[in-house]
Amino acid sequence: MSYTSLSIVRAHLLNSDDDALSIQNLPITLTGQNDVALPHQHLVSNSETVKWDVQNLPGKDGPLTLSDYDKVQLSDGHLIRGSVVVTLGDTLSTVYTAETDYKVDYQSGFIHRLLSGAIPANQPVYVFYNCYAVFTGRTDYVLDCDRGTIHRTSNSAIPDGATVLIDYAVAAGSVTDALITQAIVEAEDLIVRSLATGYTAQSADQGLKTGATMLVLSFVARDMATEALARQPGSDAGTRAKEWQNLSALYEARAWETLRPYLERYPMHSPGKQANA
Amino acid sequence: MVNNTHAYLMARTPLSTMAFSGAQTNQSVYLHGPGGQNGDGFPLPRRGYVTGLHVWDGTTLRSDSSEIAFNAGDRISVYCQSGGSDFAVKLRVNGTSSAMQVSGVPFNTTLYATVEFMVVRE
Numbered sequence: 001m002s003y004t005s006l007s008i009v010r011a012h013l014l015n016s017d018d019d020a021l022s023i024q025n026l027p028i029t030l031t032g033q034n035d036v037a038l039p040h041q042h043l044v045s046n047s048e049t050v051k052w053d054v055q056n057l058p059g060k061d062g063p064l065t066l067s068d069y070d071k072v073q074l075s076d077g078h079l080i081r082g083s084v085v086v087t088l089g090d091t092l093s094t095v096y097t098a099e100t101d102y103k104v105d106y107q108s109g110f111i112h113r114l115l116s117g118a119i120p121a122n123q124p125v126y127v128f129y130n131c132y133a134v135f136t137g138r139t140d141y142v143l144d145c146d147r148g149t150i151h152r153t154s155n156s157a158i159p160d161g162a163t164v165l166i167d168y169a170v171a172a173g174s175v176t177d178a179l180i181t182q183a184i185v186e187a188e189d190l191i192v193r194s195l196a197t198g199y200t201a202q203s204a205d206q207g208l209k210t211g212a213t214m215l216v217l218s219f220v221a222r223d224m225a226t227e228a229l230a231r232q233p234g235s236d237a238g239t240r241a242k243e244w245q246n247l248s249a250l251y252e253a254r255a256w257e258t259l260r261p262y263l264e265r266y267p268m269h270s271p272g273k274q275a276n277a
Numbered sequence: 278m279v280n281n282t283h284a285y286l287m288a289r290t291p292l293s294t295m296a297f298s299g300a301q302t303n304q305s306v307y308l309h310g311p312g313g314q315n316g317d318g319f320p321l322p323r324r325g326y327v328t329g330l331h332v333w334d335g336t337t338l339r340s341d342s343s344e345i346a347f348n349a350g351d352r353i354s355v356y357c358q359s360g361g362s363d364f365a366v367k368l369r370v371n372g373t374s375s376a377m378q379v380s381g382v383p384f385n386t387t388l389y390a391t392v393e394f395m396v397v398r399e
Contacts, residue, residue, distance in 0.1 A: 058282045083282045090397050091326050091344050092286055128282050 003188055003212030009180050012217055021170040021236060029163045030141070030152045040170045041148035047169035050141050050150070051078060051132035052162070058083065062126030066102070066113040076131040077109035083130035086111070086119070096125070135164065143168075175220055183219035187212055187255075194263045203262070211259035214251045221248035290395040292328075295319065297355040297392065301364065303384040308355040308366075317372035318352025321396065327353060329393035332366045332379050334386040339379035345370065347394075355390045357382070366390060 021040070028036050061074050084104050086096040096102055101117030104110070111127060113119040135141060140156040143149075150166065152158050191212055192201045199208070225244035228237045297308035299315065307315040327345040331338060345368060347353065352371050357364045360380070366388065367378040382388065 058285060082278055082280055085280060085282045085286060087286075089344070090286075090290055091328060091395060092283075092290065093328075093344065095283065128286060130282055 002184060003191065003209045004184060004216055006177060006180050006184070008213055009184070009216050009220065010175070010177075012213065013175055013180075013220065022167075023170065024167045025165045026167070027163050027165055028150065029161065030150070030156075030158055031161050033151050033154060035144075035149040035151045038148040038150060038166070038168070040168075041146065042171040043143070043145040043148055044169040044171050045145050046137075047167075048137070048143050049078065049132075049167040050135040050137070050143075050158075050164055051167075052135075052158075052164045053080060053130070053132055055130050055133070058085075058128045058130050060126060060128050063124035064111075064127060065122055065124050066111070066119055067122045069112055069115060071105075071110040071112045074109040074111060074127060074129065076129070077107060078132040078134055079104065079106040079109055080130040080132060081106050084111075085128040086125050087128070088123075089126060132165070145171075175224060179223055180216065180220055183216045183223070184212075187215040187219055191215065191259060191263075194259075196262055196264050199262050205262065207258055208262050211255050211262070214255035214258060218248045218251035218255055221245070221251060289398045290325070291398075292393060292395050295353070295392045295394070297390040298388060299357075300387045301357055301385060303359055305359045305364075306357050307369075308357060308388060308390055310354065316354065317369065318354040320350055320352050321347055321394070322349060323396040323398065324348045325394055325396035327368055327370075327375070327377060327392060327394040329391075330355070330366070330368050330377050330379060331391045331393070332382060333389045334382055336386075339366075339382065341377050341379050342393075343377055345375045345377050353392060353394070355392060357388065359384075364388075368392060 023040065026038070028038070030036060059074075059076055064072050064074075066072060084098060086098075086102055088094040096117070096119055098104065100114065101119050102111055102113050109131070113121070113123075119125065135156075135158055137143060139153065140158050141150055141152055152160070158164060188201070191208070195201075195203075199205070221244045225241040225248065228241040228244060230237075295311060297310050299306065299308040307317065309315040310319055325347055327347065329340065329342045331340045347370055354369045354372070356367050356369045356374060358367055358374070363380070363384060364382040365378050365380040366382050367374040369375065
């Protein structure tokens with residue numbers, strides 16, 4: 001019998017996973033079909049956009065009628081931030097202001113007027129913008145999300161040696177079942193060897209279960225810190241590792257505090273700092 | 278941060294001016310344009326917009342502004358149209374008066390008119 005379980009530990013971890021990291025417009029040069037290492041590994045599958053900005057002239061949509069708060073789809077998505085101009089016409093006698101008069105969803109290419117802005121409802125406007133040309137995964141490039149590498153395909157539309165931009169998301173801390181299972185084994189071994197008289201591995205006291213879960217979480221967080229540091233330089237690995245370390249220390253302190261009534265007076269491990277004799 | 282699209286749009290519609298002038302009596306007449314001839318217009322090479330008309334009679338500057346669209350090959354001119362007691366000075370496109378004009382311009386003065394326009398480079 002175990003004091004805790006995989007599902008219990010995972011339920012706790014759902015609340016402590018750090019957020020995914022979003023990387024945008026990272027320039028990479030793709031030569032031949034050689035792998036290029038990205039600054040991160042463990043990327044979120046299908047989160048990437050490989051693109052470039054080689055458009056000489058801006059696109060033009062219009063006249064578009066912006067009514068109320070309705071979103072209007074532009075001809076293109078993947079707009080370049082800061083490249084949108086909304087005007088009444090070629091003379092630019094009236095140029096509206098982003099975030100004040102209208103908002104743009106740069107990724108999807110939607111635009112809508114702001115009710116508090118200067119664009120009258122149902123006013124036809126012209127929208128000029130620049131957008132990225134987007135390449136196709138597996139046709140133009142191959143991305144290995146786990147390893148964080150990318151390379152051109154043999155018949156890629158990306159010219160050999162071209163520099164492109166890539167967006168992607170780095171997976172939040174992902175804890176494997178194997179890691180949790182191993183942490184359970186280690187934590188319960190540690191607890192069982194320190195149990196006070198009257199308690200055994202079969203004891204069902206809630207305090208033992210709670211303490212065991214916290215100790216397992218501590219071990220998992222410690223291992224996640226190690227994993228974060230193993231990521232390649234240039235990432236936020238140091239910051240993430242520190243967060244996991246802090247979480248590990250917090251769980252461990254709570255674990256031993258919870259387990260105290262069930263352990264021998266001098267347990268084998270204690271979170272408290274001890275002065276040298 | 279400079280919006281490159283806006284900068285491009287500004288650059289592709291450069292402002293230009295064309296000057297017209299003439300000593301007037303009280304008769305309706307086209308002002309003389311660049312080169313000294315008067316008539317119903319100078320052809321423009323690209324589509325664009327007339328955005329301003331400014332008239333100086335030696336004493337008073339009168340101006341009007343709006344957006345009068347023209348196509349490549351259209352001709353612009355400035356026409357002094359007598360109203361009986363003074364002139365209305367009008368921008369004409371292909372010999373037809375547009376809505377761009379100044380009024381109350383006195384007879385018997387020498388007029389200097391500047392037409393402001395932009396052509397669209399596409």
